[in-house]
Every structure is written in structure tokens, then in C-alpha cells.
Amino acid sequence: MKKLKITYWITTGFFSAMMLFSATMYFTNPQMAQTFEHLGFPDYFRIELGIGKIIGVLLLLAPFTGRFKEWVYAGFTINMISASIAHSAAGDPISAILTPLVLLGVLAVSYVLLQKLNEEIEPEFIEQLVTSS
Template sequence: MTKQIDFVKNPDKKSKRTYWIITSFTMALIILPSYFAPREYLIQAVKKLQFPDYFTLELDILKIVGAIVILVPRIPTMFKEWAYVGFGILLLSASLAHGIVDGFVKGVAPLVPFVFLAVSYYYFRKLNYEN
């Protein structure tokens, strides 16, 4: 038989579940657009922002590495902290770059995953440092 978890009596289980749901969603929100957006659109966006051509490959590799660091439980928390910082810098820089070059609306778009990243980080800290 399956044992039901009572989240009201055990808030730690609720926090863990919330952390994993938010974190998985956030990583998907950050990584998947690079693979599902039309390639021509991504190339034009990089050229419009005046980044070098290799920048998209560099971002793709670092996003995958960062997501692995955050999602694999056995990786030490210090590395996870740095991955969160890296994603934060990535999203805030993207917001600034798109806001300056493409206008306010496109500059706000990277802030959506940033908000989810902040919530994920809140639960990360709650689960790892408030014991």
C-alpha cells in the first residue's frame, strides 16, 4: 500500500516538493527555449545584440552544466550557490541587453524565469540552511 504524506504535519516534505517542482520548471524555462526556438531567430537575436557567433554555443553549454549542478542532489551546495548566481547574472544581463536593444517588453521577458529562479533559491536556502 502507498503511504500518504500529510503535508500539514510535515512542512519539510511540502518544502521539498515545492522546491523540486519550482526548480524543475525553472530549469526547463531557462534551457528549453534555446532548443525549441527557430534557429534563425536565435542567430538574428545574437547578431542584433552584437554578440559573437560562438556565444549561443557557450550559453547552451553553460546552461546545461548549471542545470545539472542544480538538479543533481549529490553535488555540494557551494557549487549550487554558484550555479544560481550564474543563472541570475545570465537572466539579468539578458533583460538589460534586450531592454536596451529591443525595447521594454523584450527586456521584461527574461525577468519571468528570474522570478522563478528566486523562488527556487528561496526554497534551496530554506532546505539547506534553516535546519
């Protein structure tokens, strides 16, 4: 279980760092405004997406599990797929198309590991509840 936990935190931490980095760039790098314009998005979407990524990272790292956490993973999944499609439709280089898909792979590993960790923790928790009653 320790190996799973370490791998989970490495993948989740890496993905979260990349999302925080991109969100920061949305607010501080003037070239990002040009990129969003190139992709055909209005400027307010850049701000909206940056705020959404920051909130998503906070929720991804928050110590809770359940359906709400799954919605966080779903939101980031939609974001990564949409980014890849947008770059492809704009005729961007293959690196711009594949980068979100690679990050999606990292996110998928994080999600699968979280599910495995929850499967291991849940029976232990239930056993503790039963024995303490």
C-alpha cells in the first residue's frame, strides 16, 4: 500500500503542479492571451479557466474521497481532451496536441491509484467500526 500511496502522490502532485503552472501563466503571460485568441476563445475564458484550474487543484489535493472528488477528475479530463481538440482544430504542432493527452494519462494513473487506495482503506475502516462497537 505504501508504494501505491507514493505513486499516487507523485502523479497527483505532478499533475497539480502542471495545472497550477498553466493557471499562473494564464494570468501573468501576455502570450497566453494571444494563444487563447489563436484558438478562437474569448479573453474572459482564459481567466475563467485559470480560476477553475486553481480551484480544481485545491479540490484534487484536498483530503476527501467520494463522488465529488470524481467530478474534479472528470472536469480535468474534459479540460485535457478539449485542449487537445482545440490545438488540433487550430492546426497547432503535434506537441501542443499531445501535451494535454500526456497529462491526461498522468491524471488517469492518479485516478486509478486513488480507486485502489480507497478499496484497500475501506475494508480496514469498516472492520475498525465493527470491532469498536
